[in-house]
Amino acid sequence: MTAATIAPTTAERIRTACARAGGAMLAVEGIDAAESPVHHLLHDGSFAITVPLGGTLAGRVVAAEPAGVPAVLEMTDYAPLPLREPVRSLVWIRGRLHHVPGTEVAAMLDLIASEDPNPALLQVNSGPARGDGDLRYTLVRLEVDSVVVADSTGAESIGVSELLDARPDPFCAMEACWVQHMESAHRDVVDRLASRLPMALRRGRVRPLGLDRYGVRLRVENEEGDHDVRLPFAKPVDDVTGLSQAIRVLLGCPFLNGLRARRP
Template identity: 55%
Template sequence: MTESTARTSAVPAPTTAELVRSACARATDAVLAVEGVANAVETTVTALHHVQGSGDVVVSVPLDSPAATATWPAIGVTPTAMLEITDLAPLPLREPVRALVWLRGTLHPVPATEIRALLDDIAAEHPHPGLLDVGHTAVLLRLVLSSVIIADSQGAEPVSVRELVDATPDPFWEAETDWLRHLESDHADLVAALSRRLPAALRRGRVRPLGVDRFGIRLRVEREHDDGTACDTDVRLPFGAPVHDVAGLSRAIRALAGCVFLNGLRARST
């Protein structure tokens, strides 16, 4: 079980729509559930998913999958579908799921005349090896959204499609995995210093880097109750101001940790 305080504007953080966009951008695990004949639900693991600027979501699925066959024009219906996206932590945490995103809407085939341009657009934003399978073993489908929900340690919250369209992923979404792994494996001293900013009761647990964005860093504190059951807590430590590049991110983390050697300063040699 993971605990956290409710979302509050008092702590600078990404908007809920930005959280959804970031989770969709970095997550590789997604399942498409399609409502078929007689309300039967068929699921398909997607090879890739991509949120377009319009708010539609393009997914790639195997040619012989239930999702692909459900959109055949011969069926004469437009199936309802839900894409479940799992945002996993980059580190091997006791509870690895950071968030779940549910994108619901209607599923449509992508016309053959639009596929090449669509593949080029997706590749320009985020090249993905699964794009090479389209037209061979995979097919592109378009999910036209009607509702968006995200659930994490702070609860579940809906996001309007308009908010999703207007939002962008956090600038550090792509580098986050490598950055957090490097922080834990090579900078235990910084993690220990950050943990000293936590309430005293949380310092007795194992503190792990959970996430980072332009507004701050999130830590996971893995603890146990007196009876031995898990009692994990997520805590956000905000930066003094939003950051926009890797150099600024490094300075902000060191400032949070109380490091006096910032902006290239070094200790005086003896």
């Protein structure tokens, strides 16, 4: 694989989007779409999802067993900056919702918490709500039929086995802070990265769009529209030290990446 083609796989992009999405929207025919704060990929390829406790959807899921309720889970990956077009990608997971028996809920919550300690897990089956702003949830499971991601490059579907084999980007939890810091405090870095772009893409405003183990993404906003460009690292990196070195090499700073000039 050459440096020019190094980029996350479709499965990696989806796993990263799932990990970054604070809330997902769950759509079921005949019911208003609802936000689900928990959407966790289980080891069998299904998703654990939270829905309002005692609501219409929760009741429909119980009544529909064993067939389940057709549903679509939508996750939106937003850019860390207020861009003209803030959505970086959309993920749609289509399948059927199934009830999780009460005897299995505690074990499933423990499993999810061990991999993703989401505070919203504390609101699952924890008693009645104490006010309009105090939501309680019940746990359901989405058996997956299809997974599709769409971004500026187009749309693509993958199988559940590919999703299970992939992992989220190791920097996804820190990416937003880094991109915001790059924009606010290191415009010189952004300008140097922009100098790597083809001349046709240097017209307009260049903004940092994303950062992952494979490289840096820039968004060019001009009168002709928005253009996303990836500047790949020489090889994927797995830790902060490697990321810092890769960025400096990308900037063309050989002596800032750990190399030292020879003394006379």
